[in-house]
């Protein structure tokens with residue numbers, strides 16, 4: 001179907017929740033996607049930090065095909081091997097002892113919020129249920145997770161919000177200390193704020209937050225939905241930031257494009273969930289788990305993490321050179337292959353210019369460009385992005 005016709009039908013049949021680029025993608029291969037006319041686009045969005053192995057990775061495709069032919073879904077009334085194996089894989093490579101599977105980031109954070117509340121309730125009784133989150137954070141779009149999200153634009157019109165959330169400035173320890181009371185059950189944050197504009201947590205701050213949590217017996221929840229699965233150059237961002245959480249959530253890259261989310265926790269915290277206290281019909285289904293297992297294997301057994309770390313450094317270096325040469329670039333922020341640049345101009349205009357030149361990038365907020373390519377991105381791909389940005393920014397200065 002021609003793009004124009006598809007656009008019209010989308011307007012007629014879909015709820016209008018998205019602003020989309022004028023592009024209909026039909027196929028993908030590696031770091032490239034293709035439109036109807038066969039036009040090629042270099043993909044620096046990667047399905048918003050999801051397609052970590054790029055498009056059509058043979059091991060992922062094969063795992064999905066095999067599992068689809070064998071068994072797609074059974075519910076959690078029965079045991080399935082892919083779910084248990086994936087849990088083991090995640091436990092073996094993280095601080096966590098136990099995993100709960102669901103289908104998205106928001107659901108993973110719902111599970112984390114429910115787990116923290118239940119843990120606190122079991123230990124301290126009713127009334128100690130508050131969760132402190134960060135201003136400018138993003139945790140999802142369900143009622144609990146949009147309440148956890150410290151951005152009014154996400155919450156507006158959905159009041160009343162869930163009780164028991166408060167918000168403090170990111171990287172501000174004094175504000176956080178003041179917000180933690182005897183009613184606080186948990187502190188929840190992203191090690192790097194992704195949707196909020198790519199802001200990295202200070203190591204020293206995180207260490208102090210961890211100490212505060214220990215002192216007050218408050219749980220520390222890391223939302224690694226965007227930063228996890230190799231995005232920052234290590235499997236999880238907390239490994240580089242020197243602090244372990246009590247609960248961690250994953251989604252986005254976890255299935256390499258197949259929807260799956262996970263909430264991980266230490267044994268002592270995970271005990272708060274007992275049969276019947278939380279559930280999901282689809283969560284951890286064999287198809288999604290087999291896909292995710294394939295992704296984890298490629299990530300851990302191949303050289304992908306090393307490659308991602310090197311490419312992250314290369315991209316960061318290229319972007320800071322770009323900042324040195326172009327006045328419109330105000331700041332470069334990020335870790336690994338989660339990089340952002342703050343601009344003196346409208347980010348959306350740059351997204352459109354890149355699209356016209358065959359490169360997909362993403363703007364988050366009005367002035368920040370975010371780069372979250374597949375982890376298999378190459379130096380050549382990055383050079384092309386940097387050249388294209390340089391062309392666009394030079395025109396701007398004139």
Ligand SMILES: *Cc1c(COP(=O)(O)O)cnc(C)c1O
Nearest residue numbers: 104105106138139140194225226
């Ligand atoms: C994308 C994202 C979410 C929400 O994930 P969905 O799968 O869209 O529900 C939550 N937290 C962070 C940090 C994210 O980047």
